[in-house]
Amino acid sequence: MDLGIRGRKAIVCAASKGLGKGCAVALAEAGVALTLCARGRDALEATAAEIRAATGVPVTAVPCDVTTEEGRRALLAACPEPDILVNNAGGPPPGDFKDFELDDWRRAVEANMLTPIALVRATVYGMMDRGFGRIVNITSASVKAPIPNLELSNGARAGLTGAMATIARKAVRRNVTINAILPGPFETDRLRSTLAVAAAREGRSLEEVAAERAAANPAGRFGTPAEFGALCAFLCSVHAGYITGQNLLIDGGAYPGTL
């Protein structure tokens, strides 16, 4: 399927690895010029070079912390009029409710709620003026059903989800959509680090815990960043202009509800 977005410009946040990289690769395969960020310069530049070589699209790497104002300024300076914005950042640390001080909550809200809100606010009105825009927020399956021991993620991402619900329905009139993708377990460094915490807590090996969790998923495995990226690219396509304000779960069927 031709996604109809060849020549468009996208900002993909937190994209040197994992799900952000999966989105960047899929958009590049659809012919979209990319501006990518991550904090670590070497991994980011390696990813940018890999995508350029594989697809031939222009890729600008902006090493920065997207959760800071300075980082967001640098990103927007590199791509002032994006047609597509994929919001993403590292997830908050796991832990129990009693372990978290207010400053832990402030950091989680800053990274996983206020940062995407700031980038949406900075880009959505330009997209509306130009008559095309696609915004995808990478959140978590925790928005649909809270994940034990990921209290900070459960809270901050639910806040973002509520904050997007009205603007998504205003922007669509100008062909700008805002949706979220809610990942279940995907094969990334983030998953490996959360599984390592669980393994340590249970006194078991990471391999054992990972194999057990993968087998417990209805699909019998974890998802891949390429599968995640393909959904993101479709939501950014010309074909998805009637999908907005949605929170799309991609979890191999792990969520047990009928709806």
Ligand code: NAP
């Ligand atoms: P990952 O494999 O650890 O990759 C994270 C990427 O984000 C890296 O490129 C990292 O590069 C970049 N990054 C992290 N913090 C950043 C910051 N402050 N500014 C700029 N870039 C930053 O993680 P992932 O699995 O793709 O997860 C992406 C998001 O989805 C996270 O919020 C995670 O909590 C959420 N999620 C993941 C899963 C899963 O199973 N994988 C499930 C549910 C939710 P640098 O470290 O160099 O900055």
